[in-house]
Amino acid sequence: MTTSPPPVLPDERLASGIARLAVRYRGRFAAETIQRLVIDSYERLAEHARVRTHLVVLAEHLATERLDALAHIEGAPGVGLPRVLFVCSHNAGRSQLAAALLAHRAAGQVAVSSAGTHPAAEVEPVVAQALTEAGVDLTDAFPKPLTDEVVRAADIVITMGCGDACPIVPGRRYLDWPVADPDGAPIEAVRQIRDDINTRITDLLAGLPST
Numbered sequence: 001m002t003t004s005p006p007p008v009l010p011d012e013r014l015a016s017g018i019a020r021l022a023v024r025y026r027g028r029f030a031a032e033t034i035q036r037l038v039i040d041s042y043e044r045l046a047e048h049a050r051v052r053t054h055l056v057v058l059a060e061h062l063a064t065e066r067l068d069a070l071a072h073i074e075g076a077p078g079v080g081l082p083r084v085l086f087v088c089s090h091n092a093g094r095s096q097l098a099a100a101l102l103a104h105r106a107a108g109q110v111a112v113s114s115a116g117t118h119p120a121a122e123v124e125p126v127v128a129q130a131l132t133e134a135g136v137d138l139t140d141a142f143p144k145p146l147t148d149e150v151v152r153a154a155d156i157v158i159t160m161g162c163g164d165a166c167p168i169v170p171g172r173r174y175l176d177w178p179v180a181d182p183d184g185a186p187i188e189a190v191r192q193i194r195d196d197i198n199t200r201i202t203d204l205l206a207g208l209p210s211t
Contacts, residue, residue, distance in 0.1 A: 007035065010042055017060035021067065028071055037070075038063040044145040050121040058142055065113060065144070069153035082208045083111040085154035087162055091116025091143040092124050093182040094160040097131065098197050104136045105201060110208065113150050117162045119143035127182055130190045134198075156204075175204075 009015060021034045042059035049055055072083070084102060086095035091114055099114035106112065120143045128138045151157065151172075158175045168174070177200055182190045 007039060010039060010046070011056055013056045014038055014042060014059065017056065017063070021060070021063060024064075025067055025071070029067060034063070034067065037066050041066065044147075048119050048121050048143070048145075061140075061142075062144055066147055066149045069113075069147075069149040072153045073149065081109065081111045083113070083153055083155045084204070085150055085157045086112075086114040086160060087117065087146060087157060088114075088160040089116055089118055089162045090120040090183070092120035092122065093127050094177075094179050094193070094197070096123050096127055096138065096141055096143075097182070097194055098158065098160065098177070098179075098201065100131050100136050100138050100141065101134075101194070101198050102201050102204070105205065110205075113154070115144045115146040115150060117146055119145050124182060126185070126187055126190050129187060130182075130194045133191070134194060158204075 018031075018035050018038050021038065022031050025034060038059055041062040042055060045055055045058055045062065046052065072080070086098040086102075088095040095114040095116065099112050102110060103112040123138060123141050123143060128141075131138045154172060156173045156175065158177055160177050160179050161181060177197070179196055179200075180189070180193050182193050185193070
């Protein structure tokens with residue numbers, strides 16, 4: 001019986017990240033699963049990247065989020081921290097604002113993710129500015145593609161202007177927030193969008209189960 005050769009890495013530097021994740025998830029996922037998700041994450045991000053300097057690092061971050069979601073799905077869904085996923089078209093504006101604000105206010109009591117159905121190359125600078133003014137750090141955020149694992153792991157999926165492209169998975173609670181799009185908007189308008197989202201997050205937090 002012959003074995004299939006390992007897949008060729010699109011960037012040989014991915015090997016280091018794969019090795020780190022193999023240690024982190026030892027006993028949970030096979031090395032082949034980890035390698036597949038890292039390669040897939042890299043290729044998805046590369047589709048929209050303008051600059052590839054940080055793709056290897058971002059691919060590891062995205063693969064980690066997907067593996068954590070997969071571990072939740074295969075473990076005990078419905079227990080532990082509430083999991084909230086924000087989805088918009090480009091994951092460069094509204095969903096980044098919402099995820100950053102919720103993570104900041106929940107202080108570790110909610111697992112927060114965001115993604116885009118057609119992710120942009122980078123987070124809009126005016127969005128980062130509006131969050132910085134509110135004392136929220138967006139330094140490590142980047143637009144992420146929507147993946148099956150993250151959707152299935154979420155308890156609540158909040159859609160924000162992605163229309164029919166937003167996923168529907170049975171058993172999830174869905175909310176649609178009709179929030180204005182900050183793309184191309186002046187900072188004054190983005191501040192208003194930020195504050196609108198923040199008000200909605202207050203209501204969301206009030207309705208989440210305590211942990």
